[in-house]
Amino acid sequence: SRPQPSASASGTPSPAPEPDTAAYRRILPVPVSARAAAAAFRIGPDTRIHVRAEEGTGEAETDRAARVGDHLAGVLRPSTGYRLPLDRSPDPDGIVLSLEKGRDGATAGLGAEGYRLTVTERAVTIRAARAAGLFHGVQTLRQLLPPAAEEDRRVPGPWTVPGGEVVDRPRYGYRGAMLDVARHFFTPARVRRYIDQLALYKVNHLHLHLTDDQGWRIAVDSRPELTVKGASTSVGGGKGGYYTKAQYRALVRYAADRHITVVPEIDMPGHTTAALASYPELNCDGTAPPVYTGTQVGFSSLCVGRSSTYDFVDDVVREVAELTPGRYLHIGGDEADATTPADYAAFMERAQRIVRDHGKTVVAWHQLAAADPAEGAVVQYWGPAGRDAEQTAAAARSGTRLILSPADHAYLDAKYDPGTKLGVTWMGNVEVRRAYDWDPAKLLPGAPASSVTGVEAPLWSETIRTGDDIEYMAFPRLTAVAEIGWSPASSHDWESFRERLAAQAPRWKVLGIDYHRSPQVPWA
Ligand code: TNX
Numbered sequence: 001s002r003p004q005p006s007a008s009a010s011g012t013p014s015p016a017p018e019p020d021t022a023a024y025r026r027i028l029p030v031p032v033s034a035r036a037a038a039a040a041f042r043i044g045p046d047t048r049i050h051v052r053a054e055e056g057t058g059e060a061e062t063d064r065a066a067r068v069g070d071h072l073a074g075v076l077r078p079s080t081g082y083r084l085p086l087d088r089s090p091d092p093d094g095i096v097l098s099l100e101k102g103r104d105g106a107t108a109g110l111g112a113e114g115y116r117l118t119v120t121e122r123a124v125t126i127r128a129a130r131a132a133g134l135f136h137g138v139q140t141l142r143q144l145l146p147p148a149a150e151e152d153r154r155v156p157g158p159w160t161v162p163g164g165e166v167v168d169r170p171r172y173g174y175r176g177a178m179l180d181v182a183r184h185f186f187t188p189a190r191v192r193r194y195i196d197q198l199a200l201y202k203v204n205h206l207h208l209h210l211t212d213d214q215g216w217r218i219a220v221d222s223r224p225e226l227t228v229k230g231a232s233t234s235v236g237g238g239k240g241g242y243y244t245k246a247q248y249r250a251l252v253r254y255a256a257d258r259h260i261t262v263v264p265e266i267d268m269p270g271h272t273t274a275a276l277a278s279y280p281e282l283n284c285d286g287t288a289p290p291v292y293t294g295t296q297v298g299f300s301s302l303c304v305g306r307s308s309t310y311d312f313v314d315d316v317v318r319e320v321a322e323l324t325p326g327r328y329l330h331i332g333g334d335e336a337d338a339t340t341p342a343d344y345a346a347f348m349e350r351a352q353r354i355v356r357d358h359g360k361t362v363v364a365w366h367q368l369a370a371a372d373p374a375e376g377a378v379v380q381y382w383g384p385a386g387r388d389a390e391q392t393a394a395a396a397r398s399g400t401r402l403i404l405s406p407a408d409h410a411y412l413d414a415k416y417d418p419g420t421k422l423g424v425t426w427m428g429n430v431e432v433r434r435a436y437d438w439d440p441a442k443l444l445p446g447a448p449a450s451s452v453t454g455v456e457a458p459l460w461s462e463t464i465r466t467g468d469d470i471e472y473m474a475f476p477r478l479t480a481v482a483e484i485g486w487s488p489a490s491s492h493d494w495e496s497f498r499e500r501l502a503a504q505a506p507r508w509k510v511l512g513i514d515y516h517r518s519p520q521v522p523w524a
Helices: 021-025 059-080 131-144 188-200 245-257 273-278 307-322 341-357 366-370 389-397 432-436 467-474 477-486 494-502 505-511
Strands: 005-007 013-015 033-043 049-053 094-099 115-119 123-128 159-168 174-180 205-209 261-268 328-332 361-365 378-381 401-404 452-459
Touching: 021 033, 021 159, 033 115, 049 059, 059 094, 059 131, 094 131, 115 131, 123 131, 131 159, 131 188, 174 188, 174 477, 188 205, 188 245, 188 467, 188 477, 205 452, 245 261, 261 307, 307 328, 307 341, 328 341, 341 361, 341 366, 361 366, 366 378, 366 389, 378 389, 389 401, 432 477, 432 494, 452 467, 452 477, 467 477, 477 494
Parallel strands: 049 094, 094 123, 174 205, 174 452, 205 261, 261 328, 328 361, 361 378, 378 401, 401 452
Antiparallel strands: 005 013, 033 159, 115 123, 115 159
C-alpha cells in the first residue's frame, strides 16, 4: 500500500517519504540490524531533547544520560541554529533518550553498550540500559543526518532523520586506539580532537603511551625530574612536553564524557631512557645517560637488581593509578632486549604486583606472555604474521585475556603503500583492505575465542608530528579496526565496508579530517 500523507512533529502535513534504505545501509561500524521505514523525523526549531531514566536508575547514571543529551545538543545546535532544549518530560515526541533496564523490553540483551534507535515521524527514540548505549546510539543518529549537521556554524537544513530502526550492540567490550605521545608530544587540545574522532566510531578506550626513551609525558609529583629532564625533548631533538596532573585529569574527564576510558601506559623495563636520564639511581652503574632523540628500540633498561628501581615503580604507579578511574594500567614490557630473560621475568613479576597493590589490572605488550602474566592480566598482541602467536595463545589458554593489535593489520603507523610519506615498514604496507581483513577470533590459532577482550589500533609517533599527520594515518584505517571490534563477525564484508567508508568522506570533509584517499575505496 502507498504511504499515507502524515503530519510531522510540528503539525505541518508532509508526504511520508519512501524508506531511505541507503541511509541505514551506510552506518559504520555496521550495526547488528538496521531497517528503513517509510517515515522521517524532521528536527525543527521546536524540537526538544527528552532524557529519561526508568525508576530506580541511580543518580550518577541518570546524570551521564543527561550529559549524552548535552553532547547531542552540542553537535546539533551550531549547525541547525535551533535551541534544542533538554528536559525530563515524558513527552513521547521529539528526540528521546531513554534509560531502560529492559529485562524483557526494548533493551533486553543489548548489554551495557547496546542501544535501540527508532525513528518515526514523531520521534527519534534511543533506548539503552546504560548511558554508554545512549551515547553510541547518538553516534549512529549523527550518521543518519546529513554531514552538514556536523558543521560548527549555522547552515541551511532540512534536518531530516530517515525513518527506521537500528538494534545494536558491540562484539567486543574493548575497542581501543593508542596514541604515542612520547616520541612526539601532542597537546591536550590535539588529544581531545582525536577523542572526538574515536567516539564517532564507537571506540571506547584510549591508550596513551606516556613514556618512552625519547620522552616522559606525565607529571609525577614524587619524581619531578621526569618532567624537567625526561620531558625536555622528543624524536629528532625538537621540544618535548608533558601533561600536568590537572591537564591529564581534564583529558580523562573529557574522554569519559564520550564514554572512552583512558588507559595510561608507563613502559618498563625497556623504553626507559627518559627516566634513566632523569634519575641516576635507576641505572645499574649509577650514571644517568643523556636524553635520547633517535628512533632505535631495545637498548635501555631500568636496573632490575636495585631496590631503588622498585621505589621508583611504586611512586610512578601509585600516582598514575590515582589519576586513573579506569581499571587498566599498562606497563609496557615490550622489546626489553637490554634486559636478560631472567631479569625481565623478575622485573615484570614485581611490577605486576605493584600495579595490583594499587588496585589496577595489568595490561602489557605480549612479551609478558613469555614471562608469567599475573592472574587477571591482559596482554596486547602486536606480532605481525603470527610472531609469538603460540606463546601468546598458550597464555590465553591459561586464562590471560588478549587485546589484539596485529601490526600487519592494526598499526596506524604502517605506510599505506611505498609512496606514503609518513610511517614505517617493518610490518609491511597496510592499505585499508589489509587493515580490515582479519578476524580477532581466528588471529591466534589455539587461543580460546573467549580470551579475546577486544582490539586496538596503535599509532606510534616516531614519524608523526602534527595533528594532520595523526589524521592522515588514522583515517581511514582506524574505522576498519573500529568495525572489527564492534560489528558481528557475520557482517564482515569488504565490499560493504568500502562502500560505507566512502560515504564517511563528506562527513570528514565537514569535520576537517585529513584522510588518506585510498585507491581501494570508491570515494564519492
Ligand atoms: C615497535 S610493537 C614498538 C614501538 C615502535 C613501533 C614502531 C611495540 C610494542 N613496540 O616501540 O614505536 O614498533 O612501529
